[in-house]
Amino acid sequence: MTGTLSVFRREFAGYFATPLAYIFIIVFLFVAGIFTFYVGSFFPRGQADLTPFFTYLPWLFLFLLPAIGMRLWAEERRAGTIELLLTLPISIAGAVIGKFLAAWAFAIVALALTFPLWITVARLGQPDHGVILASYVGAALMAGGYLAIAGCLSAVTRNQVIAFVVGVVICFLFTVAGSPLVLNFFTGWAPPSLVSIVAATSIITHFNAITLGVIDLRDVIYFVSLIAAWLAATVIVVDLKKAD
């Protein structure tokens, strides 16, 4: 993976070179707060846990992470810097992984900044810290999945708005793949094995399993495979579309 570290450092520093990172973090924390305390009825529930926060997190990520992922490759192609990048002695896979890891690290920073929520529940009662920690790990894995999808779609077009909208749609489909909304589309004509495969690709099912407090190897393998598959697709798309 020649060049991964160089690309990672450039990209990660790039988030903080513009107001983008700060705006994203502020919006994320603000909306996460609204979901947790108002929509999720944090106080009326009277329970010292972060269930309200983690319940709405996939829906928050669904819109916010494609906004981070949309610029990864679309911006390079629009500005023509992709020609500079890919004529350096770095491999396309190295560049794809470096960019993805930078976006992921940034998302994890934003996620980590929700720590006051954890402190709040710890002061109000006696939460199960193991469950909260597992949920954070699950949330980080889920963020990686969304970013891998959004990054791939950003390589398909040089238009960031299109990359964002298509990114949200595909992320949405992966989020709700286990719900009747998607499964009803397949049941009736598709063999049951296909239906269960579709159901198994649901991000929210695997994330919810982790938020119960058990990091099952199957869920981890799911997220790692999801990320790897979309990154592999990104390498192919970047190679095919770099000159367009």
Next chain:
Amino acid sequence: MTAMIEIRDLVKRFDDFTAVAGISLQVAKGEVLGFLGPNGAGKSTTMKMVTGFLDPTSGSIAVGGKDITRDPLAAKRLIGYLPEGAPAYPDMTPASLFAFVGSARGLDRATLKQRIAAVVAETHIGSVLEQPIETLSKGYKRRVGLAQAILHDPPILVLDEPTDGLDPNQKHEVRELIRRMKKNKAIVISTHILEEVEAICDRAIIVARGRVVAEGRPEGKAGGWRFGNVLAEPGRLDQAFRNITLGAAA
């Protein structure tokens, strides 16, 4: 003289459009090759293939003995490249761009520091080193692009319109820089500016519609150029260029 760049029967097709239709050429160390031709002749496409950005449809390219498709990373290490339009990350400063390019090219910290100082002095961009590239004038952007191309002191330089957008004094400085560097390098420049060919090139190739239509060298002490049986008087290269390219199109 050993050939640092060796191109054989290079072809590039995009769907049903043939951008490069069989170009062969060599560039030796110590030589500056001018790559001329009308817009759309295939100059930039050829340069994009030589630098490993585009894959050829057929044909082969070896730079410094390394095949660009079979051993792309080794070949790319030997090349410094200024792409058409000198693209650079708009949010970055020249200093951070050089740090990134240097790290991707595997320069260690001490070498990088020393090379940045050298290229900044050679391209006269010291005053804008900490300004975002998007705020720079066209002339500075071009020189920042040139500086990143020579940062690792490569044996091969591929420069797509290196003096485009520069004022006459800056053009003169860049030409002086290319002349100073050419002793140890094989340099290819594409240009529309024919006086540039007379000023710095040792040899020139004219391409039209994806083919080499003429190859020329300086002839005589006065500074004339000969392209096959066309002899251009000093300062009259434009006339020869028109005759050759329009003749090829007919």
